[in-house]
Amino acid sequence: EAGVAQSPRYKIIEKRQSVAFWCNPISGHATLYWYQQILGQGPKLLIQFQNNGVVDDSQLPKDRFSAERLKGVDSTLKIQPAKLEDSAVYLCASSLGGAINEQFFGPGTRLTVL
Amino acid sequence: QKEVEQDPGPLSVPEGAIVSLNCTYSNSAFQYFMWYRQYSRKGPELLMYTYSSGNKEDGRFTAQVDKSSKYISLFIRDSQPSDSATYLCAMSGSGTYKYIFGTGTRLKVLA
Numbered sequence: 001e002a003g004v005a006q007s008p009r010y011k012i013i014e015k016r017q018s019v020a021f022w023c024n025p026i027s028g029h030a031t032l033y034w035y036q037q038i039l040g041q042g043p044k045l046l047i048q049f050q051n052n053g054v055v056d057d058s059q060l061p062k063d064r065f066s067a068e069r070l071k072g073v074d075s076t077l078k079i080q081p082a083k084l085e086d087s088a089v090y091l092c093a094s095s096l097g098g099a100i101n102e103q104f105f106g107p108g109t110r111l112t113v114l
Numbered sequence: 115q116k117e118v119e120q121d122p123g124p125l126s127v128p129e130g131a132i133v134s135l136n137c138t139y140s141n142s143a144f145q146y147f148m149w150y151r152q153y154s155r156k157g158p159e160l161l162m163y164t165y166s167s168g169n170k171e172d173g174r175f176t177a178q179v180d181k182s183s184k185y186i187s188l189f190i191r192d193s194q195p196s197d198s199a200t201y202l203c204a205m206s207g208s209g210t211y212k213y214i215f216g217t218g219t220r221l222k223v224l225a
Contacts, residue, residue: 108156110155
């Protein structure tokens with residue numbers, strides 16, 4: 001079974017530039033998550049999709065971050081304009097549901113904002 | 115106060131040692147307790163999960179949950195250099211898919 005795919009793996013941009021990340025979840029997983037993991041911290045949920053609808057985006061900085069999940073499969077996360085404090089690893093995860101709802105994580109995209 | 119507290123380490127132990135990793139939490143609504151392992155430059159992978167209180171064992175790993183103390187632990191027996199990673203605890207409430215993660219404890223097992 002193929003895992004969660006993310007691209008690019010690394011991205012370096014200057015502040016005020018824009019950037020987009022792409023995620024392809026495990027086939028059949030209805031729920032998709034984007035997390036932000038700052039160095040030395042645990043992942044923080046930015047947004048959760050159920051199919052192509054948003055379930056939770058309470059911690060997404062909506063003035064600069066946006067995300068979409070077209071057709072309930074792939075998803076993109078965009079930052080525009082980027083700030084220095086956005087430097088982090090952006091993790092995508094997907095899950096099938098059920099009681100434990102195990103979340104499977106991709107390798108992440110490491111973003112550096114200069 | 116953070117919902118989930120975890121000592122960031124780093125924790126260095128000799129090969130073969132028993133390792134104890136811990137998290138405390140404040141939200142009594144948490145029902146599911148997970149331990150994820152994250153190798154450098156990789157995404158987290160689920161090691162173990164426990165529902166409500168009690169112990170669960172899987173090979174060299176044992177997870178314990180004490181809901182009365184709001185305290186969870188992960189024990190690693192006969193630790194190996196390949197166990198060197200960051201260990202993240204995560205928790206969620208019943209009926210919600212939202213995980214709250216600890217900061218992670220960095221573990222290094224010395225050969």
